[in-house]
Amino acid sequence: MLDVLLRGGEVIDGTGAPRRRADVGIRDGRVVLDARGEDAVRTVDAGGLVITPGFVDIHTHYDAQLLWDPFATPSPLHGVTTVVGGNCGFTIAPLGNAADVDYIMRMMARVEGMPLDSLRAGPPWDWHTFGEWLRHLDDRIGVNAGFLVGHSTLRRVAMGDAAVGAPATDDQLAAMVAMAHEAMEAGALGFSSSLGEAHTDGDGNPVPSRAASHEELLALAAATRNHPGTTLEFIAAMGEIGDDRIALMTEMSLAANRPLNWNLLGSLSPTEVYEQQLRSCDHAAAHGAVVVALTLPDLMRMRAHRVIEDLPGWRDVVALPADERRRAVHDPAVRRRLHDGAAEAARRGLGAMTDWDLLEIAEVPAGADPAVAELAGRSIADIAAAWATDPVDVLIDVVLPDRLPLTLVFPSLVPSLGRSDESWRVRAGVWADERTVLGGSDAGAHVDLMCHANYTTALLGESVRERGLLTLEAAVHQLSDVPARLYGLRERGRVADGWHADLVVFDPDRVGTGPNQLRHDMPGGGERLYADGRGIAHVFVNGREIVADDQLTGDLGGRLLRSGADTETVTVPGNARP
DSSP: EEEEEEEEEEEEOOSSSOEEEEEEEEETTTTEOOOOOOOOEEEEETOOEEEOOOOOEBOOOOOTGGGOOTTTTTGGGTTEEEEEEOGGGOOSOOOOOOOHHHHHHHHHHHHHHHOOHHHHHOOOOOOOOOHHHHHHTTOOOOSSSEEEEEEEHHHHHHGGGTTTTOOOHHHHHHHHHHHHHHHHHHHHHHHEOOOOTTTTTSSSBBGGGGGGOHHHHHHHHHHHHTTTOEEEEEEOOSSSSSHHHHHHHHHHHHHHHHHHHESSSSOOOOOOHHHHHHHHHHHHHTTTTTTEEOOOOOOOEEEEETTTSSTTTHHHHHHHHHHHHHHTTOHHHHHHHHHHHHEEEEEEEOOHHHHHHEEOOOOOOOOOOHHTTTTTOOHHHHHHHHTSSSSSIIIIIIHHTTTTOOOOOHHSSOOGGGTHHHHHHHHHHHTTSTEEEEEEOOOOOOOOOOOOOOOHHHHHIIIIIIOOOOHHHHHHHHTTOOOOOOOEEETTSSTTSBBOEEEEETTTTTTOOOOOEEOOGGGGGGGGGEEEEEEEEEETTTTEEEEEEEEEEEOOOBBBOOTTBBBOOOOOOOOOOO
């Protein structure tokens, strides 16, 4: 007998094949395909719904959050059933002495935007080895989760204070390599590092990995070669990638005999660098290596905390008590001063003042007038056009009185085209490129500035249904099978007979994302941005339902993924090197 029967849905299996109507069963945590006629303990009417593989997010920073939030929220509300952490060289294991714990906490707070008070108020970091940390998560999580071991953490534990800015001695490098081996023997999914120029530690200094020589990076990459089911993740640069680092990524892939994925295509560059960056993938292919670029299939949005108060002449009005501020915006003299300040900002080319399409109302307070409440998520340009008014008047009349939070939109990949229809077509072409893999949520990091854990439902809602940029089958393939095969996830990423029952059941006419909203639900009262999903009827992880009707069920169905046991080895063409 089946545990669950999903009856009458349309199955999109993740391979890119056309959808087909089929009954799908779940028995002992595994998929039973074409289960028509079988009895089941529970039968779910999936008529009008789509059944797909669970989505795989390979670039998160849930390492600490999972200690107090076993569901890695809000990711599963957007159909994500598997997350990978330990990216960019930043992990919370292994740990050495108390000074290392303090340094790594402060580094994570600075470089990845995790509230330091929340890290300190959460469960104690009382492990030493990578394996001991993984055991803290075993049987205690609601999603599948695996972790890379991070270079900056290894360097700190091996070198202490000298990890910042100093070259490693032979003995220190040997200690790092030994810890990397130990971590992968315990189940680490591979090795991650960063040379990103913007990455600084809690003291404002370059993070430890930025001091590494190419030889050090190659030695650590090569350590993965001896461990089945491992991979590499890397940040080469925040803009154009120099020829030396393009060659380095190729050499790292060859040394490891593993694919390397790097983060993040386009990033926050104000110019269009993605074509130059993709040369790194071509160079690798020409030399028998595999280098893949991570790309976010959405516009990048960040909370803009100080946009209006930083406009010339606006700060005094913003700082007024609420009642005085609301009266002030009706004063003709004040309005003239505010308009003059916005015009001055535009003349000086200050941020969104030259493109109102890139500034959105982030959220409105509960109980707001319905006419204002519906403005959440809409751009200032869109509101001004709908109301036939000036964008600055929208700021004065809507945003300023209640100091509504704003979001700044970064038109990733093609900033010159902004948010035009043509820019979306260019992005969709990049997403379909075999040199890229979708992701880049950074979920669990930069929590007060952004929430891209919703990139899956944003893609399905806006890019598939509303814009028609790609088929639903193609989108599901990119969100599930492509990252699963890159990381060698065993029997995950497809709806296939006998594979793990990581499944998403959603309404294709409703699936999408709610707006980013601020919550104060971190340990110690820390705040973060959060987005609910829409149209997600069911999410199953290893056959257990963790989401029903856009809400968590509380069932901890997740599994801690370990290299070798839960992943298979993905090699590269030029793998003759011993």
